[in-house]
Amino acid sequence: MKKTRLTIRVKRAFGRVVEGEAVLSSEGFSPRYDLDRWSGVITRPGHELEGVNIRDKILFFPTAKGGIAAGWAFHDIKTKGIAPKALVFGVTNPVMVQGAVFAELTITEGWSRDPRTFIRTGDFVRVDPSAKTIELLKRA
Amino acid sequence: MRLTAEERAILAGARGEPVKRALELQLAVGRFYGAKRFVPVSNVHMMGDIEVMGDGGLEYLRHLAGQNARCEVAITTNARCFDFAHIERLGQDAGEAAKERKLIGYLQQMNVLTTDTCINYQTLYQPHFGERLAWGDTGTVIWANSVCGARTNFESGPAAMAAAMTRRVPEYGFHLDRHRKGTFVVEVAFQPEDYAEWGALAKLVGESHQSYYAVPVFTGIRRAPTADELKHLGAALASYGSMAMYHMIGVTPEAPTLAAALGGAKPQERMKVTRSHVERVFAGYGNADGSCNFVVFSGPQLSLLEMRRLADLFEGRRVHSGTTVLVTTSNGVLSAARALGCAQKLEAAGVTILEGVCVYILQNLTRMRAANGWTNMISNSAKIVNTITAHRFNTILRRTRDCVEIACTGVFR
Numbered sequence: 001m002k003k004t005r006l007t008i009r010v011k012r013a014f015g016r017v018v019e020g021e022a023v024l025s026s027e028g029f030s031p032r033y034d035l036d037r038w039s040g041v042i043t044r045p046g047h048e049l050e051g052v053n054i055r056d057k058i059l060f061f062p063t064a065k066g067g068i069a070a071g072w073a074f075h076d077i078k079t080k081g082i083a084p085k086a087l088v089f090g091v092t093n094p095v096m097v098q099g100a101v102f103a104e105l106t107i108t109e110g111w112s113r114d115p116r117t118f119i120r121t122g123d124f125v126r127v128d129p130s131a132k133t134i135e136l137l138k139r140a
Numbered sequence: 141m142r143l144t145a146e147e148r149a150i151l152a153g154a155r156g157e158p159v160k161r162a163l164e165l166q167l168a169v170g171r172f173y174g175a176k177r178f179v180p181v182s183n184v185h186m187m188g189d190i191e192v193m194g195d196g197g198l199e200y201l202r203h204l205a206g207q208n209a210r211c212e213v214a215i216t217t218n219a220r221c222f223d224f225a226h227i228e229r230l231g232q233d234a235g236e237a238a239k240e241r242k243l244i245g246y247l248q249q250m251n252v253l254t255t256d257t258c259i260n261y262q263t264l265y266q267p268h269f270g271e272r273l274a275w276g277d278t279g280t281v282i283w284a285n286s287v288c289g290a291r292t293n294f295e296s297g298p299a300a301m302a303a304a305m306t307r308r309v310p311e312y313g314f315h316l317d318r319h320r321k322g323t324f325v326v327e328v329a330f331q332p333e334d335y336a337e338w339g340a341l342a343k344l345v346g347e348s349h350q351s352y353y354a355v356p357v358f359t360g361i362r363r364a365p366t367a368d369e370l371k372h373l374g375a376a377l378a379s380y381g382s383m384a385m386y387h388m389i390g391v392t393p394e395a396p397t398l399a400a401a402l403g404g405a406k407p408q409e410r411m412k413v414t415r416s417h418v419e420r421v422f423a424g425y426g427n428a429d430g431s432c433n434f435v436v437f438s439g440p441q442l443s444l445l446e447m448r449r450l451a452d453l454f455e456g457r458r459v460h461s462g463t464t465v466l467v468t469t470s471n472g473v474l475s476a477a478r479a480l481g482c483a484q485k486l487e488a489a490g491v492t493i494l495e496g497v498c499v500y501i502l503q504n505l506t507r508m509r510a511a512n513g514w515t516n517m518i519s520n521s522a523k524i525v526n527t528i529t530a531h532r533f534n535t536i537l538r539r540t541r542d543c544v545e546i547a548c549t550g551v552f553r
Contacts, residue, residue: 014172028350028382032192033530036506044529063350064382067527068218068276071296072193079196093352093382094169094313095276098299101168109172 006118006136010088011110013129014097018085018106019137020058022125024116025049029061031077031099032069040082055082058125060115062090070095074103086127088115088134108134141170141310142177150306158209162302169299170310178308179315181292183267184215185260185275186300188247190240191221191503193297198239200298201246209250211304216255216264217247218277219441219468219498226494231511232504240503252304256496257470258440261288262367264472269393272315274303278378279371279440279523281314285385287370289393291315294352294384313352314384320394321403322357322387324349330415331362334539335372335446338365339522340421342373343537344413346381354381357401358388365391368446375440376522421537427516427552428534433460434514435547437540438468438499439524444476450491451482453544459490460550464512468494489548500528509533518546 027048031037034044035054042049064070077083086106087096100107106127115134119125122140127133149155150163170178190198222232222240244254257263260275261283267273267290274295275281284290293313295303303309313319326345332338345356356377365373365388377383387395395401437450447469459465467486469477474495477483483493502508509531517533519525520543525535538546542553 012172012174014168032501033527035530037194043532045532045534064352065350065380067379068187068278068294068296069192071276071298072188072197075200075298076192076194076196079194079199091351091353093384094173094293094299095296097172098165098169098296101165101172102296102298107172 008115008134009112010108010132010134013108013132014101015086015104015106015129017126017128018058019124019126020056020085022060022119022121022123023049023052023054023057024060024119024121026062026116028063028065029059030065030067030070031073032067033065037073037077038080040077054084057084058086058088058127059084060088060119064089064092064096068095070099071102072099074099074105078103078105088127141167141175147178156207158204158207159305162305165298165302166306166310170312173310173312175310175312177311179272179311180308181213181272181274181303183265183273184211184213184300184304185218185277185280186215186252186297186304187218187276188243188297189220189501190236190243191501198243201243205246205249209305211251211301213304213307214253215251215300215304216253216260218256219258219501220256220496221501221503223494223497226492230502231508232502236503255470257472258498259371259443259470262371262443263470272309274300274309276300278384279375281384282374282378282386283371285314285320286374286387286392319353320385321355321405322395322401322407323353323355324357324409324411325398325407326356326358327410327412328358328360329412330418332369334520335369336520336522336537336539337418338369338373339376340418340537341413342376343380343421343522343526344417345411346377346379346383350381352382352384354383356383356386357395357398357407358386359398361388361391368443371440372521376526379523379526425536426534427536429515430552431513431515432518432546432550432552433463434512434517435463435465435543436499436517436519436524437521437543438466438519439521439527441498442467442469442473444473447473447477448480448482450540451485453541454489454491455485457489457548459547463547463550465491465547466494466499467491468497468499471495500524506531518543
């Protein structure tokens with residue numbers, strides 16, 4: 001029996017198709033305020049993802065926080081080999097988009113339903129920017 | 141996007157590889173946002189320092205400079221991560237400092253004015269109503285949009301450089317009328333006095349409405365705020381809320397009335413902020429280990445008027461033994477502060493003044509914190525209380541006078 005895969009639609013997207021392990025947060029994200037850009041670990045004390053390494057992950061954040069720094073920071077962590085595969089935002093800001101474009105990371109904004117209602121951290125997902133979809137491939 | 145003949149020529153390589161690449165980046169961003177066209181910009185302000193861009197960014201700049209890339213719109217730089225006069229004292233890395241010098245050289249080669257200030261709007265360039273800009277550092281953006289009625293999005297370092305090379309930006313976000321209208325109303329039921337109170341107000345509003353497209357409309361402010369008060373309000377709103385614009389009725393140019401600020405629409409929400417809300421913000425900071433040996437006046441850099449007020453508060457006093465007090469400002473402000481004697485008063489009290497930097501982006505800050513035994517960072521800037529936390533500081537917001545008292549007595553209050 002063919003199962004219909006769970007899919008959400010995103011409003012805006014850039015980048016290539018990627019598959020990887022999802023990490024979900026209900027807290028926003030800034031690579032300058034929250035991330036140790038040498039290890040790829042989220043180090044802000046009290047951040048919901050404190051201690052999580054973002055390398056090769058597909059990160060889900062409801063919002064972007066602060067800063068202009070992301071424009072360089074994504075390129076920096078990509079050069080260091082510790083970048084995530086994709087950034088999936090509910091609402092983002094232009095710096096995240098400019099930074100992702102500059103670093104050639106996949107990024108999306110807006111979602112047809114809250115991914116936290118059916119994707120859990122550790123699940124395997126595919127982000128397809130040209131189709132503007134995110135698909136749940138495999139449960140953790 | 142609709143492209144002009146000139147833009148098509150740029151994409152075909154008519155103005156060289158760097159400009160072509162710059163426009164391609166901008167086109168990708170413009171397409172993401174569904175921008176219909178590019179619009180010209182007349183001033184650019186960029187963030188670029190080795191701490192934020194790393195070796196990859198430095199290599200990018202080296203490559204660009206090697207291709208004879210050149211910025212064609214006046215472009216200035218934001219605060220950086222080294223004050224070269226203080227590298228040893230702060231225990232910063234000489235190798236990284238050498239990279240920073242290289243980086244500055246590349247920028248200058250590409251026609252960038254390395255001014256190293258995050259208060260360009262107070263010291264370098266005052267945009268007019270409706271003027272289109274490409275500014276980076278969120279504090280500068282929210283100032284331009286809100287206080288001047290100029291138009292800019294948050295522009296990251298590479299995006300700002302691209303704008304300076306192509307002389308344009310894609311038209312989306314705060315370049316469009318529809319995003320500039322207030323989305324919710326904040327009734328301020330107290331009169332903020334200290335910068336820290338303006339910052340605490342912004343923290344309450346920003347944290348609870350994190351969105352680039354949220355535009356608060358402040359009502360109830362009964363006196364004309366000073367430039368420095370609006371600076372702290374805006375910087376903290378941008379920091380906690382990722383916000384790029386606010387209105388204040390009767391104060392900011394696109395808010396002569398509440399109806400005008402809202403563009404005739406109904407606000408999505410009304411919130412009220414009282415003095416007791418703000419007092420709870422101040423009471424909410426835990427003093428991790430009881431230490432208070434690190435007090436910071438930074439983020440944004442201090443204006444001359446802030447420098448003078450701080451000099452008056454520190455005059456005739458001494459920073460407590462074992463406590464470090466850092467003040468950051470721009471080259472221009474510092475030279476004026478020296479000419480007027482404010483800088484000497486601060487230094488006589490034992491305050492360290494850093495030029496061209498901001499504390500939260502100082503290179504090597506995490507190790508500096510550990511080496512100096514700084515657990516808590518106490519500041520009157522709500523912005524820096526938020527931004528410095530990736531370096532694992534416990535941060536505490538206090539009013540300016542309290543910061544000075546803590547600095548001079550070593551006693552937490």
